[in-house]
Amino acid sequence: MVLGPMAKNPPFRRVLIANRGEIAVRVARGLRELGIESVAVHSDADAKCAHVLAADHSVLLGGNTAAESYLDFDKVLAAAKATDSEAIHPGYGFLSENAEFVRAVRAAGLTFLGPNPEAMERLGSKKSAREEAIAAGVPVIPGTEKDLADAELLAVARQIGFPVMVKASAGGGGRGMRRVEREADLADAIAAGRREAKAAFGDERMILERVVFPARHIEIQIIGDLHGEVVSLHERECSVQRRHQKVLEEAPAAIVDDSLRRRMGEAAIALCKRVGYDNAGTCEFLLDDAGNFYFLEMNTRLQVEHPVTELVTGVDLVHLQVHVAAGGRLGELLAGRDLTPRGHAIEARICAESPEQGYVPAAGRLGLVREAEGPGIRVDSGVYTGWNVPPFYDSLLAKLVVWAPDRASACARLSQALRDTAYLGIPTNIDFLRRIVDDDAFRRAALRTDLLDQRPELAAGPQDAPDDLTLAAAVLAQAVGAPTASPTGAAGAARSSAVWQELGGFRTFGGRP
Numbered sequence: 001m002v003l004g005p006m007a008k009n010p011p012f013r014r015v016l017i018a019n020r021g022e023i024a025v026r027v028a029r030g031l032r033e034l035g036i037e038s039v040a041v042h043s044d045a046d047a048k049c050a051h052v053l054a055a056d057h058s059v060l061l062g063g064n065t066a067a068e069s070y071l072d073f074d075k076v077l078a079a080a081k082a083t084d085s086e087a088i089h090p091g092y093g094f095l096s097e098n099a100e101f102v103r104a105v106r107a108a109g110l111t112f113l114g115p116n117p118e119a120m121e122r123l124g125s126k127k128s129a130r131e132e133a134i135a136a137g138v139p140v141i142p143g144t145e146k147d148l149a150d151a152e153l154l155a156v157a158r159q160i161g162f163p164v165m166v167k168a169s170a171g172g173g174g175r176g177m178r179r180v181e182r183e184a185d186l187a188d189a190i191a192a193g194r195r196e197a198k199a200a201f202g203d204e205r206m207i208l209e210r211v212v213f214p215a216r217h218i219e220i221q222i223i224g225d226l227h228g229e230v231v232s233l234h235e236r237e238c239s240v241q242r243r244h245q246k247v248l249e250e251a252p253a254a255i256v257d258d259s260l261r262r263r264m265g266e267a268a269i270a271l272c273k274r275v276g277y278d279n280a281g282t283c284e285f286l287l288d289d290a291g292n293f294y295f296l297e298m299n300t301r302l303q304v305e306h307p308v309t310e311l312v313t314g315v316d317l318v319h320l321q322v323h324v325a326a327g328g329r330l331g332e333l334l335a336g337r338d339l340t341p342r343g344h345a346i347e348a349r350i351c352a353e354s355p356e357q358g359y360v361p362a363a364g365r366l367g368l369v370r371e372a373e374g375p376g377i378r379v380d381s382g383v384y385t386g387w388n389v390p391p392f393y394d395s396l397l398a399k400l401v402v403w404a405p406d407r408a409s410a411c412a413r414l415s416q417a418l419r420d421t422a423y424l425g426i427p428t429n430i431d432f433l434r435r436i437v438d439d440d441a442f443r444r445a446a447l448r449t450d451l452l453d454q455r456p457e458l459a460a461g462p463q464d465a466p467d468d469l470t471l472a473a474a475v476l477a478q479a480v481g482a483p484t485a486s487p488t489g490a491a492g493a494a495r496s497s498a499v500w501q502e503l504g505g506f507r508t509f510g511g512r513p
Contacts, residue, residue, distance in 0.1 A: 010035040011326030012086045015113070017041070017055065018076050019091030021382030022398055023304075024051030027089050030318030039083045041076060043069035045390040050382045057083055065392050070094045073101055077108050087111035087325065089318075093394065096301040097124060113325045115224075115300050119277040123298040126207050127169040133295040136274040138267045141286065141294040143209030150190050153208050157186055160210040166190055168197030169205035174244030176200060179211060212294055214448040215286040217241065218253050220268040221309045223317070224278040225324040229331060232265030233309050234341055239447040240436060242359070242459070247452070248348055248436060249305035251312045252341040254407055254445035255287070264293055271298065280306075280321050286449075304349065304399070307378060311345035311403040344410040345403045348418065348437070351395040354427035355459040363391035367425035372417035376403045389426060397423060411443055432459055
């Protein structure tokens, strides 16, 4: 990836990263490539987290929970002041979409490496974003964005027809969202959604939309500068979801042709220009079988899945965030660049959770970390062997991303990379991800948002999976069993082979199932 014209003359000397884990490590790497020092902040539980080790400086915020640390305005800003930081990168989650935090950053004389607070507010809730999309001429799902009482929401549902989706106006991550098939169930769904939204966001307002089904989830990555220019970096497909949360993402989308790509990009740009959007952001859409797309929401931040866009466009989004926040013009930053997607990239979110046990989140010590490597493989990781995964934060451990010249090759590469990956000591979703990637529907790109709901066996997994001790022994046996590395030569290789046979092809770290 090209580092950009500011790499030799960075616009900032030092940037504080108001986040943790893999995204903080990734941002620190991007800053270092631009010659910018990074400052990590951390809770007590994260004192030895990978992002602390990756940064040039670190500041203890104290506490363990997010509210005690990463969400505390005063502590984060005090850390920036104490380290003479000139800017703050929010990553994703935590304070990344908090307009009041952005204003506090600016009031402290710092630069926020993200969008302006006014645009963030206009697009920050599903209600207001829907209103802005309508005004910009962007197609929206039939429904209502108005703050209505329960009886009025029922009237709208009757008008547009069931099934409907009730959503928290201020929501995200699937919280406060309910699909309702029958009128008799709507009142309970609204009440439950309001309770969940109030607890999660402090806002119980709900919107209601007709269910678009079957559908694919397609999003457009945009970047805007401070001079009014907005550029589309094309689409990602995020249709493989569980409980409205993404599991696998890819770029480009197999179903999107040049015409549809252009139209969706133009819609995203129109919305962003209407609200004066700058920096990185993502417009999310649903795409039906007839090729009609409908606006869902705008994520006013860097996305978890941004690496797949980087791999197919050759653009470093963190670099661009820095450049445009410093006043750079996209016309100059991207001059001469062919942004047409090249090849195919797929990202797998590796999480500390057990799909086989109902996606129960996990915490504890990682006894062994082995991450895939090789041509076309990128791992954005926030963990290492011996690290104690705390129970206080999101379960994402790392992102395994592959690139290949075409989708079929990318699927094969990801499948093997997952077999070459181990995070032993706590449950993870690695084998669940592999089962999805190896599934015929996924290989054919026959994707839709309910794929995992319709295929519960993909989460259930085998009943006789080997335990971590067996897997660890297998990794060790393979490491010492190769004739070039083992003093016993062929005998060592035979022991390694015996261990793999014992595993029954469950996972083969470099071999075949």
